[in-house]
Amino acid sequence: MRRIITFGTFDVLHVGHIRILNRARSHGDHLTVGLSSDELNLNKKGRCPVYPYQSRLELLTSLRFVDDVFKEESLELKREYILQHKADVLVMGNDWEGKFDEFKDICDVVYLPRTPSISTTEIIEIIKEVHT
Template sequence: MKTVITFGTFDVFHVGHVKLLKRAAALGDTLIVGVSTDELNYNKKGRYPVYSEADRMQIVNSMRFVNFCFPEASLEKKSEYITYYGADVLVMGDDWEGKFDMFREICEVVYLPRTPSISTTKLIEVISNT
């Protein structure tokens, strides 16, 4: 059994999120997803997500290829989360290329290409300007 873990905010859920999670799930038998808490997102981006932490977790958990999701409360605890959940593979979008290589000591690290021309930040900007 191979366990895959990934992390993200998953705000304003879109097809890019679906494709990333589906490709991540295909790399193992179990997919575990860390969903950034509202506070973590605020500290990281200077704004709260559009959707609440509970709503975002419910959306991610509803995907048939996601086995479990949990609230990611701290960026500094990624290695603890990886170890705690027994992850064999860490998957992140390629916009993070190289930034998680330090975890290669405890698991395989895979960067998947993002879906072109779509991002939550761009969607929020478009919605805000209409």
């Protein structure tokens, strides 16, 4: 069995998220997602997610190509998360190109192209504009 792992916030779930998760799963037999905690997202992006952790967890676990989800509480623990979940491949969006190459000693690292013209930040900004 080839085990895949990826990480993200997956806030305001959109087609870009669906496509990258589905493509990540196609690299193996089992997809585990490290879902950023609300606190990690606040530290990382300077804002809380629109949807709280439990809602994002429910959305991700309902996807047929996601096999397991765990709470990512620290960016510094990625190596431990990869080892703990026995991942053979780390898959991330290509906006992170090169940033996870340090893990090539414990797993393959694959960067997938993101869906053009869509991002959670952009969607949030459009919604804010419409409602102000």
